[in-house]
Structures are given as structure tokens and as C-alpha cells.
Amino acid sequence: MINQFFFQSLFGRTIIGYLLIFAVPALLPFLFVKLIGFKGLRHLFSYEPKQSIIHKLDPRIKVIYPVLMGILTVFLNWDFVYILVAFTIIPWILLRPSRDRLRVIVTMAGIPVIGAIWSQALFHTEGNSTVHLLFVFPPTLTWMGTPGLSSTGLLYGLQQAGRTLAAVLAALILLFTTTPSEVVWAFYKFRLPAPAGLAFSTALRFLPQMIERMTILLQVVQVRGFDLTIPRWWEWRKWPGYLGRVFACIPVITIPLLIGSLRTTSVLAMVVDARAFGANTKRNTLREHQITVADRIAMASLIFLTIIVAILVITHIGNRII
Amino acid sequence: MPDLHIDKVSFTYADSQEPVLRSIDVVISEGEFVLFTGPSGCGKTTLALALAGIIPSRVGGHMQGSVYLGTNNVSTMHIHEISQKIGIVFQNPDNQLAQLSVEEEVAFGPENLALPREEIVERVQQSLRYTGMEQFRFEQIYALSGGQKQRLAISATLAMRPSVLVLDEPTSDLDPVGTQEVLNVLRMLNKQYGMTIVLVEHKVDELISWVDRVVMMDKGRIVLDHSPRKAFNDIQLWNNLGVSVPQIVMLARSLPDVFQDSTPITIDEAFEALRGTRYAKALQLNSQSLNARDDLSRSPILCWESVDLAYGPKQVLYDVNLNIMPEEWVAIIGSNGSGKTSLASLAMGFQAPTRGMIRYKDRVIKAGNISLQAAEMAYLFQAADNMLFGATVEKEFMFGIRKGRKGQVDANIAQKIDRLMKTVDLVSYRNTNPFHLSHGQRKRLAISVLLTRNPQILILDEPTTGQDEGHSRAFLQFLQFLRESAKYSYVMISHHMQSVAQYASRIVVLHNGRVFMDGAPENIFARRNELAQCGILPPSIAQLHARLCEDKAVRVALSVQSFLHYLHSAEVTS
Numbered sequence: 001m002i003n004q005f006f007f008q009s010l011f012g013r014t015i016i017g018y019l020l021i022f023a024v025p026a027l028l029p030f031l032f033v034k035l036i037g038f039k040g041l042r043h044l045f046s047y048e049p050k051q052s053i054i055h056k057l058d059p060r061i062k063v064i065y066p067v068l069m070g071i072l073t074v075f076l077n078w079d080f081v082y083i084l085v086a087f088t089i090i091p092w093i094l095l096r097p098s099r100d101r102l103r104v105i106v107t108m109a110g111i112p113v114i115g116a117i118w119s120q121a122l123f124h125t126e127g128n129s130t131v132h133l134l135f136v137f138p139p140t141l142t143w144m145g146t147p148g149l150s151s152t153g154l155l156y157g158l159q160q161a162g163r164t165l166a167a168v169l170a171a172l173i174l175l176f177t178t179t180p181s182e183v184v185w186a187f188y189k190f191r192l193p194a195p196a197g198l199a200f201s202t203a204l205r206f207l208p209q210m211i212e213r214m215t216i217l218l219q220v221v222q223v224r225g226f227d228l229t230i231p232r233w234w235e236w237r238k239w240p241g242y243l244g245r246v247f248a249c250i251p252v253i254t255i256p257l258l259i260g261s262l263r264t265t266s267v268l269a270m271v272v273d274a275r276a277f278g279a280n281t282k283r284n285t286l287r288e289h290q291i292t293v294a295d296r297i298a299m300a301s302l303i304f305l306t307i308i309v310a311i312l313v314i315t316h317i318g319n320r321i322i
Numbered sequence: 323m324p325d326l327h328i329d330k331v332s333f334t335y336a337d338s339q340e341p342v343l344r345s346i347d348v349v350i351s352e353g354e355f356v357l358f359t360g361p362s363g364c365g366k367t368t369l370a371l372a373l374a375g376i377i378p379s380r381v382g383g384h385m386q387g388s389v390y391l392g393t394n395n396v397s398t399m400h401i402h403e404i405s406q407k408i409g410i411v412f413q414n415p416d417n418q419l420a421q422l423s424v425e426e427e428v429a430f431g432p433e434n435l436a437l438p439r440e441e442i443v444e445r446v447q448q449s450l451r452y453t454g455m456e457q458f459r460f461e462q463i464y465a466l467s468g469g470q471k472q473r474l475a476i477s478a479t480l481a482m483r484p485s486v487l488v489l490d491e492p493t494s495d496l497d498p499v500g501t502q503e504v505l506n507v508l509r510m511l512n513k514q515y516g517m518t519i520v521l522v523e524h525k526v527d528e529l530i531s532w533v534d535r536v537v538m539m540d541k542g543r544i545v546l547d548h549s550p551r552k553a554f555n556d557i558q559l560w561n562n563l564g565v566s567v568p569q570i571v572m573l574a575r576s577l578p579d580v581f582q583d584s585t586p587i588t589i590d591e592a593f594e595a596l597r598g599t600r601y602a603k604a605l606q607l608n609s610q611s612l613n614a615r616d617d618l619s620r621s622p623i624l625c626w627e628s629v630d631l632a633y634g635p636k637q638v639l640y641d642v643n644l645n646i647m648p649e650e651w652v653a654i655i656g657s658n659g660s661g662k663t664s665l666a667s668l669a670m671g672f673q674a675p676t677r678g679m680i681r682y683k684d685r686v687i688k689a690g691n692i693s694l695q696a697a698e699m700a701y702l703f704q705a706a707d708n709m710l711f712g713a714t715v716e717k718e719f720m721f722g723i724r725k726g727r728k729g730q731v732d733a734n735i736a737q738k739i740d741r742l743m744k745t746v747d748l749v750s751y752r753n754t755n756p757f758h759l760s761h762g763q764r765k766r767l768a769i770s771v772l773l774t775r776n777p778q779i780l781i782l783d784e785p786t787t788g789q790d791e792g793h794s795r796a797f798l799q800f801l802q803f804l805r806e807s808a809k810y811s812y813v814m815i816s817h818h819m820q821s822v823a824q825y826a827s828r829i830v831v832l833h834n835g836r837v838f839m840d841g842a843p844e845n846i847f848a849r850r851n852e853l854a855q856c857g858i859l860p861p862s863i864a865q866l867h868a869r870l871c872e873d874k875a876v877r878v879a880l881s882v883q884s885f886l887h888y889l890h891s892a893e894v895t896s
Contacts, residue, residue, distance in 0.1 A: 047422055049462050181426040181433075202420055209416065213708075219672055220709050222692035223701045224721055225775055229691050252711050260708070267417040270376050274410060275431035275482065276402030282436040286429035286446065 013138040020135060020149055024118045028111050035107040046208050048176050054095045058295045059182035060189055061302070066170035068302060072309045073166045078159030080309075080318035085162050087305065088169040101176065109168045113161040120157030121149050180205050181285075188283050195278055206264065213260050217253040226252075324392025326350040326408070326486055326518060331372055331389060332542075333365075336382035342368045344542040345387070352485070355512045355519045357529055360539035361563050362761060362790045366522045369539070370490040372397070373520060375404035391486065405431070408486040409479035414495050415471035424450070424458050424466070424474055431482045449477040452515065453507045468658055469500025473507055480511075486518040487511065493525065494787065497658040497817050499857035501525070505532065524790045527568040527820070527862060531588040538565065551585045564792015566820075569863040572882045577601070589866050602870045604889050609848070609867065609875035621683070623648050623779055623811055624669060624699075629678035631664050631835075638664045639675070639835045646779065651805065651812040653826035653843075655819070657857035660832040662815045666781045669813070671695045682779075700772035704784040709768040710756040715748055718756055718771050738774060745804070746770040762793050766800060773804075782814040786821055794818070798825050820861045823847060823880035831856055844877035 006012035049055075054062075069088060073081050097105065123146050133148040178186075180201030187197030222228050227245060231238035312318030326349070333343040342365045350356050358366045371377040375396050378385040389396040391407050412418050421427040428449050432442040450456045453473040458466060466474065472492055479487065489508070493501040509532050511517040523529055530536070536553040538546035540563050546553060554560065554571045561567070570592045574581035580599060586592040596602050622645035631639040639661045646652055654662045667673055668680050674689035681687065682698055703709055712718030719739045743749045746766040751759060756767055765785075772780070785801070786794035798821055804810060816822050822829060822843065829846040831839035833856040839846050847853070847860035850868050859865070860878070863885050867878035879885035 049422075179422045179426060181421050181430065198420070205420065205422065216703065217708060219670075219692065219701075220703055221711070223670065223696050223703075224709065224711070224771065225693055225696055225723065226721075227693040229693060256708055256711070264417045267412055267414070268420060270380055270410075271412070271418040272420060273380060273401045274374070274376075274405040275478070276405065276434040277430075279400065279402035279434060280436045283433055284436045284439060284442060285433050286425065286439065286442050288439065 010138050010140065014140045016135065017137045017141045017148075021122065021141070021144060024114065028115055032107060032111055035103050046175075046204065047179055048097065048101055050095070050177075052095050052177070053294050054091050054173065055177045056292065056294065057177075057298055058289050058291065059178050059186040060289075061295060061298050062174045062178050063183070063186045063190070065302065066167060066174055068306065069170040070167045072306065073163040075313045075320060076309060076318050077320045078162055080312060081159065081162035081166065084305075084309075085166045085169070088166050088173075091173050092169065095173070095177065097176065105169070105172055108172065109165055112164050112168065116161040116164060117154060117157035120160060121151075121153040122146050124150065124153035124156045175204060185285050185289070194283065198272070198277065202268065206261070206268075209264070210257070210261055214253065214257055217256055218249075221249055221252060324394075324485075325352055326373070326520070327390040328369070328373070329387050329390055331369070331385065331387035333368055333372060333377055333386075334384045335368075336384075338383075342542050343372065346539075346542075346544060347387075348537065348544060348547065350486075350518060350520060352518055353512070353516045354535060355508070355533045356521065356535045356537060357526070357533040358520065358522045358537050358539060359524065359526055359565055360545075360790075361565060361792050364539040364563075365542040366539050367490050370410065370488050370520070370522050373486075373488045374408050374410035375399060375401050376410065402434075405479075405482045405484065406435075407484055408488060409482055409484035411472070411475050411479050411487065411489045411492050413491045415468060415475045418475050419463055419471065419478070422462055422464075424455065424461050424463060427463060427474060428477050428481050431478060435482075445481045445483070449480040452480055452511060453477045467500060468496045469503035472496060472500065472504050476504070476507060476511075486520065488520045488522075490522045491524070492521075493523065497857065498819075498859055499657045501528065502857075502859075505529065508532075524565075526566060526791075530568050530571075538563070550587050554585055564790065564795070566791035566795075569820075569861060569882055570866065573863065573866070573885060576882060576886055589862055589869070592866050593869050596866070596870055601889050605867060605875070606871050608888050608891060609871050609877055620647055622646055623683060624813070625681045626665065626668065627678050627681065629665075629668065629675045629680065631661070631668065631673070632676045637835060639668075642678070642835075642837055644830060644837060644840075646811055646813060648778075648811055649805070649809050651814065651825055651827045653814045653816055653822040653829050654832060655816060655822060655829060655856075655858055656832035656838075660856070661835040662832055663783060665832065666701070666783060666813060666815060670699060670701045670781060696772075696777070697775050698777055699779045699781065700769075700775070700777040701781045702769055702772065702783060702785060704787055706765045706768035707757075709771070710764065712756060714753045715743070715756060715759075715767060716752045718767060719743075719774055721771065723774060735774070742770045742773055745807075746800075761789065762796055765789075765797055769801075769804075773808075777810070779811040779813065782812055782816075784815055784817065786816070786818055794821060801825070819847075819859065823861045823864065831858065842877070843880055847880065848875045848878040 006016055069084065073084060076084060092105070132151045134151050136148040137144065137146065180198070183201040184194055184197040188194050218228065226249060228249065231242050309318070328346050328348045331343055331346045332341050334341040346369060358369065360366050368377065371381060372385070373389055373396070375389070377383065378397060379401050385397065388398070394407065396404050396408065419427055421430055425446060428446045429442055432445045437445070446459075447456070450459055453476050455470065455473050455477055458470060458474075463471065463474065476487070487508075493504050496504065505528065508519055508521065512519045521529065521533070526536075530550050533550060536546065536548060536550055537544055538553075538560075545563070546556075546559060548555070554567055557567055557571075557575065568587065570586050570589060573592060574584070574586050580595050580601065586595060624646040626642045626644045629639055629642040630637070642665060654665065656662055668675055669682075669687065671687050671689050671692050679686050682695070687695060710718055712721050716739070719742070723735060740749075743752065746769075748763060748767060748770070751763070756764060759767065769780070782801070786797060789797065801812065802825060805812060814822070814826065826843055829839070829841065829843050830837060831846065831853065838856060839849065839852065847864040848868055850860050850865055851873065853860060860868070861880060863882055864878040864880055867885060867888070868875055871878075879888050
């Protein structure tokens with residue numbers, strides 16, 4: 001009976017269709033807030049001090065690593081991309097991040113993956129004749145411009161997600177294990193502009209402060225009477241008003257947030273100038289990174305991986321079919 | 323080390339017509355410790371920026387005259403060259419630290435100078451030693467206290483090896499413990515290492531005994547330049563400019579038979595002069611009764627009942643039981659990290675306690691329902707500028723009304739807004755952008771917009787931070803006036819003990835997350851040794867009173883007037 005209603009009747013199929021379209025995208029922000037929350041935002045991209053092998057690696061390797069992984073994933077086809085993803089998990093095993101950070105990593109890597117897979121499942125219509133639909137949308141959903149949820153789309157989404165996953169996992173290694181001065185040093189050694197390195201690392205250094213400021217501003221607007229109390233799920237009449245207030249709140253807090261950040265930046269700029277940053281073309285460092293066995297192994301692994309990928313691509317074994 | 327000569331310096335900011343500095347001409351000798359003070363807007367911060375060469379090289383405007391260090395014209399040098407001769411430390415330590423670890427922060431300057439590694443190491447060690455920060459060398463900056471962060475900022479400046487250190491209100495964001503840490507470092511740098519210190523500060527009372535010279539500015543000019551003892555020859559000048567005169571100096575002027583023409587500037591000096599006199603005996607006679615507590619039969623307006631709060635494994639509050647009575651002005655004091663702001667944030671519903679509950683009258687406060695709570699309780703944040711969002715003063719009043727909960731708005735809100743504007747003296751600024759108002763006006767606007775929602779109780783988080791004495795006093799008097807006219811209750815978090823002594827009707831001392839003391843200010847400030855454990859220094863006059871009574875006084879004077887009253891009432895009694 002239920003089966004017949006949901007899968008045979010137009011009304012039932014429309015309900016299922018709407019759920020498929022909106023439930024997953026709606027779940028993603030919910031998952032983000034549940035897993036990370038506002039307080040977790042301040043740890044999103046910040047350095048986590050630890051005495052791990054990964055922390056001690058040459059900062060230059062950690063700067064190269066996400067760039068290289070990003071490039072390699074572009075050339076490989078999807079099953080080999082997942083081998084690359086497996087490779088990016090190795091540093092995390094060696095790092096053993098704290099539970100809080102693990103939650104951030106899973107969220108930051110997982111949410112784009114789910115989003116990519118689902119959007120492709122709904123909208124990947126390439127080679128329409130071969131598309132296998134797991135659920136065919138009823139005529140009431142033709143406005144969506146997609147025939148339904150396809151298994152081909154799911155598979156394609158999974159392939160695309162592998163690329164995102166490898167790049168995100170590699171980039172987070174750099175962010176979580178490298179201090180601003182190491183980033184500046186690496187940029188200097190690569191003959192890249194040191195100010196770019198400082199800007200990059202300072203932005204990350206001040207991100208927690210900015211999130212702290214945003215938390216206070218959100219408290220301020222509520223103290224001023226702006227109602228941001230989240231309605232219960234069954235209080236459906238209150239939800240449109242709540243969402244409207246949330247959107248109205250964004251410009252309200254953005255301006256003081258920007259002004260506060262610019263004030264901080266202007267003081268920091270004066271301090272950095274006074275510390276002679278950029279005054280000399282040469283620079284020295286308190287600690288010169290000594291190449292260790294771990295660095296050699298890491299570098300060799302990256303070179304080996306690049307050669308393997310090159311062979312796979314040249315021999316058309318693992319290259320991406322465009 | 324050469325002298326520092328500010329040679330007829332005038333400066334006008336690019337977006338202004340009025341000069342901020344008007345032909346300032348001062349010579350600061352090597353090894354001097356000079357205090358620059360004056361009311362807000364007098365130009366002292368601009369002068370600090372000019373001394374450090376940030377004006378004119380980094381701040382737009384028109385400058386006349388020059389700053390010389392010996393024969394070097396600082397105003398024409400590159401900023402990285404100046405910083406190796408004159409270092410500057412700013413107000414907020416968090417805004418001036420660019421690295422993550424202590425060692426990296428201090429090494430940053432020498433690294434940029436491309437010095438040999440051995441010298442970088444030597445400079446890091448020496449700078450950290452000068453500020454007593456060696457034991458934190460390998461720590462992460464986020465784990466440091468406010469005072470330690472400011473000492474680190476000083477270390478990083480010292481690593482550039484300047485001979486002059488300029489500090490722009492380096493203690494205004496710090497608690498009393500942090501303030502003392504920083505001031506001790508400055509004194510040591512000056513006395514032990516002979517460094518020239520130019521300090522821009524409002525806290526004259528705490529600094530006067532440490533400095534060699536006091537320079538007071540007003541409207542871009544120097545109006546006073548004397549040694550500390552001679553600086554108070556014309557007290558009227560200080561009062562006119564709204565800069566507070568140290569209590570000990572005021573006392574000396576009120577008791578000429580004891581102090582004659584001398585000007586004591588420390589508690590020790592005043593104590594020595596008064597010890598054994600009839601005044602000391604009169605104080606001992608008249609300082610033994612406890613102040614009467616409020617009528618406890620009344621129902622409290624706000625209660626914390628067996629409240630614990632923890633952030634993960636870190637416990638912040640332990641079993642707090644506290645009642646706030648109607649119309650009380652309760653000051654919550656304690657060092658940073660003692661749990662003051664956490665305690666207040668629970669009352670506003672910013673977060674939930676891990677145990678216990680908070681009640682407003684008979685209602686349990688639910689965390690997250692902040693706007694509901696705001697109808698009955700207002701929270702004035704430390705940075706009042708963060709509380710203003712409107713394009714005009716009038717729109718600022720309408721902000722919460724338009725966006726707030728239905729049913730919480732008065733029918734005659736327009737009249738109410740008019741009345742509030744009159745109360746805060748902003749009627750003529752109705753269509754002005756809030757950020758074009760003065761700092762004091764913005765503060766008054768921030769509090770008055772909260773009053774549109776009829777709160778009964780106001781939580782004031784450091785209401786006078788960053789303001790000079792004159793503005794602080796004016797704002798606190800305004801709060802007093804509001805309280806008396808509308809019968810509000812206040813819960814005030816403050817590090818400024820003189821304000822607490824003058825305005826609070828009750829003090830709650832928090833220490834390591836527990837209520838350590840609770841009572842009338844006269845009684846709490848009499849227990850200076852216990853307060854010292856919490857890093858709190860009572861006002862100078864209260865300390866002097868307690869010492870003259872050999873720490874046996876049950877209550878002490880909180881102002882010079884009340885100190886004199888104690889003396890005279892004892893004389894009448896005898």
C-alpha cells in the first residue's frame with residue numbers, strides 16, 4: 001500500500017522527488033553546523049602544534065605537496081584518483097590529529113564530496129541515452145530540468161569527488177602543520193615573493209580572531225533585539241521569518257567585521273614594517289631547516305608518485321578520458 | 323645614547339582641517355622615563371606615531387618640523403632604520419603579533435635584517451631575558467596571558483635593538499596583574515639597562531612614582547612639563563582637562579599640617595608622613611564597624627544557583643551561588659581568566675552552564691534565547707562601537723525594534739525614543755551618523771538603544787576601558803543618573819578599582835572561577851592582602867587607610883573625601 005503510494009502515484013512520487021532534490025543539500029549545512037559549529041570555525045584552518053614527523057618535515061615539501069596533488073588528480077582517471085586519495089591519507093595517519101581536528105578534516109573533506117556526488121547524480125545528463133535512472137522524476141518536477149536520479153551521475157560524482165578529496169586532504173596538511181614563519185621561509189627559498197607568504201600565513205593566523213569577532217557581533221545583534229533564536233523543526237511557520245532575519249543579518253555584521261579586521265591589519269602592517277619586513281632582498285632565519293631522513297623519504301615518495309602518474313598517463317593506462 | 327628632540331612638530335591628518343599636533347617642541351634626554359598624558363584626542367598617540375617615524379611615512383597628512391635622535395632626522399628615515407633606533411609598542415598585543423610561537427615572533431625582526439644566525443639567537447635570548455619571558459621561549463602565543471603577550475611585543479621590539487622605546491597605552495587592554503607585569507618590565511629596562519622610555523598612558527596614579535617626568539598635552543600642545551612632584555603644582559589645570567590627580571597627591575593638599583609643601587607620590591611616602599600622627603589614631607578608632615548589608619528579605623532579580631561552567635576539560639566556574647538584588651550596582655572583579663565574563667554571559671543566555679541554573683526573577687534563563695532575554699536584561703559590550711549598526715542615530719534606535727520579536731515593542735515607542743534621546747543628550751544628532759559622534763556620545767548611544775526594550779538589569783562589561791579619566795567619570799556619572807532615575811540594577815565587570823570604589827554598592831571578587839569575597843566596597847577593599855592573592859590592588863587611598871590601621875581596619879575610605887570624613891568624625895567623637 002505504502003509502496004504503491006510512494007512509487008506509483010503522482011503525489012507520492014512528487015514527495016519522494018522533492019526529498020531527493022532538497023534533503024541532501026539541506027543536510028550539508030546542518031552537518032557542517034553539527035560537526036563543527038561556530039566555535040569549531042576558529043580551528044578550521046589554524047595550525048595545530050604537535051611534535052609529529054609531518055610537523056618536522058621541510059616546509060618546502062609541505063608547500064609543494066598540495067600543489068602537486070592538485071595537478072596529478074587532473075591527469076588521472078577516477079580509479080587511479082582514489083589510489084591517490086589513499087596516498088593522501090598516509091600523512092594523516094602519521095600526524096594523528098586530535099579529535100577536534102579530525103572532526104574538522106572529515107567535515108571539510110566530506111561535505112564537498114557528498115555535495116559533488118549528489119549534484120552530479122541529479123544533473124549529470126551526459127550521454128542521455130545510456131543514463132540509468134534510479135528514480136524517475138514525475139512530470140510535476142520537470143521544472144528541475146533533470147529526468148531523475150541517475151546511477152551514471154552518482155558514479156561520475158564519485159569520480160569528481162576523488163579529485164576534490166585528494167586536493168583538500170593535501171592542503172589541510174599544509175595548514176595544520178606549518179607555522180607562518182615556515183611558510184614565509186619556504187616562499188623565500190622558492191624565490192617567490194615573501195610578502196605573499198606573509199599575507200597567506202597572516203590571514204590564517206588572524207582567522208580565529210575574526211571568527212571570535214563574528215561570534216561577538218552575532219551576540220550583539222541579538223542583544224539589540226534581533227531575533228536569531230532557531231525555531232523547533234515543527235514550528236514551520238516561524239522558519240521563513242527566521243531565515244529572512246538570518247539573511248538580513250549578514251550585511252549588518254559584515255560591515256563592522258570588515259572595519260574591525262582592517263583596523264587590526266593596519267596596526268599589523270605598521271608592526272611588520274617596523275620589523276624591517278621586505279626592507280632587504282636577503283633574509284636569514286633563526287632555524288635553518290636541516291634535511292632529514294624523513295624529508296628525503298617524503299621527497300622521494302612525491303617524485304616516485306609523479307613518475308608513476310606520468311607513466312600511467314603516457315601509456316594511456318590511467319589517463320583521464322575527456 | 324643620544325637625546326630625542328621633537329623639533330616644532332605639527333601634524334594634520336589627510337582627512338582633517340584641524341592640526342592634531344601644534345608645534346610640539348620637547349627634548350627627551352637619554353635614559354629618561356617620560357609619561358605623556360592628557361585627555362582623549364589631545365594628540366598624544368599621534369605624537370607617539372611621529373616619534374616612531376610611522377608619521378609621516380605610513381600615515382597620510384601634512385607634517386611640519388622633525389624628530390631628531392641625536393643628529394639623525396627620524397622623520398626622513400626609512401621605517402626599518404628608525405625601528406633600530408626607536409621601537410614602538412601598541413595598545414592591543416593581539417594585533418601586533420604576527421607569528422604563532424614566542425621565539426619566532428622575537429626572531430622575526432632580526433631575520434628580516436638578514437643578520438647572521440648567531441646574532442639572531444643572541445638577540446632572541448637577550449630580548450626575552452629583558453622582559454622576563456625566557457621560560458616561555460618555546461610556547462605558543464595563544465597560550466600566553468594578556469600581560470605576557472604585551473611583554474612579548476616589547477621583546478620583539480627590543481630585538482631590533484632600539485635605544486628608545488615608545489609605548490602607546492600598552493596596559494589599557496590588560497588586567498591589574500598584566501599591567502603590573504608590563505610596568506615592572508619598563509621600570510627595569512629604564513633603571514637597569516638605561517633605556518629611554520616614552521610612555522603614553524592615562525593611568526597616572528599607577529605610574530607617577532616610576533617616571534622621571536610628566537608631560538601633559540591638550541589640543542595638540544604641551545601644557546605641562548615637570549618632574550612628578552612639581553607636576554601637581556596647578557591641580558586646577560588637571561581638573562580642567564579631566565585628567566585625574568593621584569589620590570595621594572589630593573590627600574596631601576587636604577592635610578597641609580602633615581605634608582606642608584611636600585608632594586608625596588607614593589603610598590609609602592604618605593604612610594611615613596601620617597604614621598603615628600593623631601590622624602592615624604583617629605582612623606584606627608573609626609574603622610572597625612562593618613557596613614550594613616542590603617535588606618536580604620527582598621527577592622533577588624537575578625540568581626546564579628550552583629552554577630558550574632566548563633569548556634571541554636577546562637573548568638571555568640565552580641559552584642557559583644550569587645544573587646543580585648533590585649537597584650544594586652554590583653561590581654564583579656578579579657584577574658583575567660577568573661570567570662567574570664563567563665559568569666555574565668550565562669545570565670544573558672550566550673551559553674548554558676554545565677551544572678546549575680540562572681534565574682531572572684522566577685524564570686529560568688534558557689541559553690540561546692538571547693533576544694528574548696534582551697527584553698529584560700541589557701548587555702553593554704566592552705567595545706561599544708561594535709554595538710552600532712544604523713546609518714543615523716534615529717535608525718540606531720529603530721534597529722532592534724524593526725528586527726526584534728513581535729510583542730516586545732511599546733505602543734508609544736516614538737515618544738520613548740524621543741525621551742531617551744533627550745536623556746542621553748543626542749536630540750540634535752538625530753540624523754547624524756553614529757560614527758561621527760564623539761567616543762562618549764557613541765557610548766551613551768550604545769546604552770540608550772538597549773534601553774528601548776525596557777530592561778530591568780544592565781550588564782556592563784568594562785564600560786570605561788580605553789577612555790581617559792574625564793570621559794570615564796562622565797560616563798559613570800551618566801550611568802549613576804540613569805540608575806537613580808529608572809531604578810536599574812547593574813552588574814559591572816571592571817578592572818578599574820577607583821570606578822568600582824566610587825560607584826558600586828557591592829563587590830563580588832572572583833578567583834579561579836569561585837566567589838572569593840562578596841560585600842560592601844568599604845569592607846572588601848580593607849582586605850588588601852587577600853585581594854593581592856587575586857591580583858587586585860585597591861585604590862591608593864584604601865591601601866593607605868588599611869596600612870595606617872595596621873591591616874586591622876574592617877572598613878576603609880574609598881575616596882579622599884571619605885578619608886577626610888573618617889578623620890573628622892573620629893575627632894568629633896573623641
